[in-house]
Amino acid sequence: MTSTTTSTRTLCFVAYNGFMTLDYSGPASVFSSANAIAEAPLYKIKLLSVEGDLIASESGIEMMTQSLKSHRFKATDTVFVPGANLPFLQDACDNQVLIQWLKKAKTKVGQMASVCTGAFIFAEAGILEKAKATTHWAACNQFQQLHPDIELDQEALYLQNDNVWTSAGVTTGIDMALAMLEQDHGSDLMGQVAKALVIYAHRPGNQSQFSSLLDQQLNAGDQFGALINWLEANLDKPIKVEQMADQAGMSERNFYRRFTETMGVSPAKYLEIQRLERARQLLVDGNTIKRTCHLVGFKSEAAFRTAFKNRFGLSPSLMREMHSHKA
Structure with missing residues (x-):
């Protein structure tokens, strides 16, 4: 199947020490599979970090990244922020270079998306103001204590508020990525990608987390x-x-x-x-x-x-x- 759309969307995944590997690799696999099935460069995937060096994920796997300052924002960009466990998440929230970069990104790019507890970093950067959000069910109480002014949906798998997306936990980042793909290129390509990744079905965002x-x-x-x-x-x-x-x-x-x-x-x-x-x-x-x-x-x-x-x-x-x- 060849896509009739040739424009390329750049996906900027922001890595930091201790980030969850699957929060990055799951959504990235959705979009890279779309490129392969469509036989077109629909998406360009970049892995960024504050310094642009080797970053160790929670699994211990080290990944080479490009620096945040090396990227030039475009309206067609989507910025993804994966989640992490404490204390890595707290370190990321305290990193003002990262937080200020995300604040700037919000005004420049087409979409912002958090996976799992990446919502905490979004909240710290003010990206979730006036937006309904979700995060991993086990972190909901802590999130509400830290950010009582943000409306939190503890049940949703993922949510979209204008150009801001948030997803619940781990594999729900894949569901969110499939929904984003469907918006960009239709349900047919989304279905083919889900089948190629052996995903039994794309779960709607308002399904319960069940947890x-x-x-x-x-x-x-x-x-x-x-x-x-x-x-x-x-x-x-x-x-x-x-x-x-x-x-x-x-x-x-x-x-x-x-x-x-x-x-x-x-x-x-x-x-x-x-x-x-x-x-x-x-x-x-x-x-x-x-x-x-x-x-x-x-x-x-x-x-x-x-x-x-x-x-x-x-x-x-x-x-x-x-x-x-x-x-």
Whole structure:
């Protein structure tokens, strides 16, 4: 397939000591694959750093970079900032050469994009003012403490606010890059790239990160562990809160209170989320909507469709179609 668009967008990835390798290599692979499939130089990828020397990533791999000052901004540029763990992230936020360069970039380039905790660096540079942002679920509380004036979406995989993009964590940088590619060159090329990278489907940005519930499950420990296993084995059956309380060996009132405090959601809401999570996987595996609805205990297919779209931001039929197309 040859692209009809010949203009080249320069992608400037900003490296610093301890940056996450996948935050760079994942999105970069999307755009380099687009070049190969389109048989055209749609994207030029540059790896920059403050000094322009060897930079060690969190994995210990050292990468040669060009200096920030060597790059001349263009309106077609996109600047990417990957994330890192502390204290590397804090060092980057404290580096005024980097912060001032990013502030200048915001006024000169076409797009700015952060991956994972790179949102902290964006916030430090004032790039997220008046913008809704997201970051890795495990860093959301810290982000809100440091930047209470920035509206944070703790569930989204990635967000776009005008020319500023933010993504949640690790592989969501790939989802964001696919969305950016689709905007530039259409869904056909995006789909071919996703298939070439063996990505089962491009996830819409408003899908849940799914991780906050997992975190709550880990915190549940022995108190509700047996109950959670029982629920997962009986999702196709009608289940009442009273039955859940019996399984937990508690009175219904005490169970409701303790479960909600521990899990962060009511028992009924938790059960619905578990049903929808199972439904998502069943649809990915090729099951029909009718069969999926039955296997996860929804009495009404209409109610299932509504709940599924509210949870994942797309209909069950679209979820199934996306995955069957990529198979």
